[in-house]
Amino acid sequence: MIGILCGSSRTNSNTARVGKAIKRLLIEKRIESTMIYMPNFEDYDIPFSNGGTLKPGQLSTFSESVHDCLANSKLIFILTPEYNWFPTPEIINLINQFGKREFAECWEGKVFSSLF
Amino acid sequence: MLGRKSIFIFILTPEYNWFPTPEIINLINQFGKREFAECWEGKVFATCGISSGRGGRIPAIQLGYMLNKLINVMNFNSIVSAKNFESQFTPKALEQDGNSQGNAEYDAGLDNFVQYNLNLMRKADILLSDSLEIR
Numbered sequence: 001m002i003g004i005l006c007g008s009s010r011t012n013s014n015t016a017r018v019g020k021a022i023k024r025l026l027i028e029k030r031i032e033s034t035m036i037y038m039p040n041f042e043d044y045d046i047p048f049s050n051g052g053t054l055k056p057g058q059l060s061t062f063s064e065s066v067h068d069c070l071a072n073s074k075l076i077f078i079l080t081p082e083y084n085w086f087p088t089p090e091i092i093n094l095i096n097q098f099g100k101r102e103f104a105e106c107w108e109g110k111v112f113s114s115l116f
Numbered sequence: 117m118l119g120r121k122s123i124f125i126f127i128l129t130p131e132y133n134w135f136p137t138p139e140i141i142n143l144i145n146q147f148g149k150r151e152f153a154e155c156w157e158g159k160v161f162a163t164c165g166i167s168s169g170r171g172g173r174i175p176a177i178q179l180g181y182m183l184n185k186l187i188n189v190m191n192f193n194s195i196v197s198a199k200n201f202e203s204q205f206t207p208k209a210l211e212q213d214g215n216s217q218g219n220a221e222y223d224a225g226l227d228n229f230v231q232y233n234l235n236l237m238r239k240a241d242i243l244l245s246d247s248l249e250i251r
Contacts, residue, residue: 096133
């Protein structure tokens, strides 16, 4: 399994465009499309800290799709636009919220590749 | 009304995973536009990173370069102070209401941060005003 996280929640973002291009290239290199996870960040609803912390078994549809992407993939592409020399708040918040021991399956034994 | 009536702005952030919070990054991204120029023009910014243990330095520095990026690209007459503050072991240094718990080293560092930046604000108010002409 291969995951692609496109860290922009903007509609029709350039980041999603690049993510789709990576997916296309993977398919051209004989990776089954069903083996590629790409959550739809236009549905992003991971809360900031004042909205609580994510808990296993209590995830929204979007958070569940991110969890499945991270937990089931061996290789994960993380894409983010550059806003003011920084990754997006969406991707930072995702890493903060899932970056906990109760989500260890999302981070253990993976290869991460980032693209700005 | 972020910063419209403030000349000096302290920006504080906890450190999560060696980063400022997404909240403060999002705020800067959303307000960091020409239509909100009054939030950024003629200001002095000082940054502070907060940790419950060791930490705070990295997000304070990162916020500084993020603000400098805005000032640079938008050509604002503003300054990011070189004096930042790492609030380490914060729950052991401050009460919930912000009162000191008696950590002399922490208290001196925080006071130094505030005093330095008050002094800088007074100097910058002259430097950033239109009344000063450099020939």
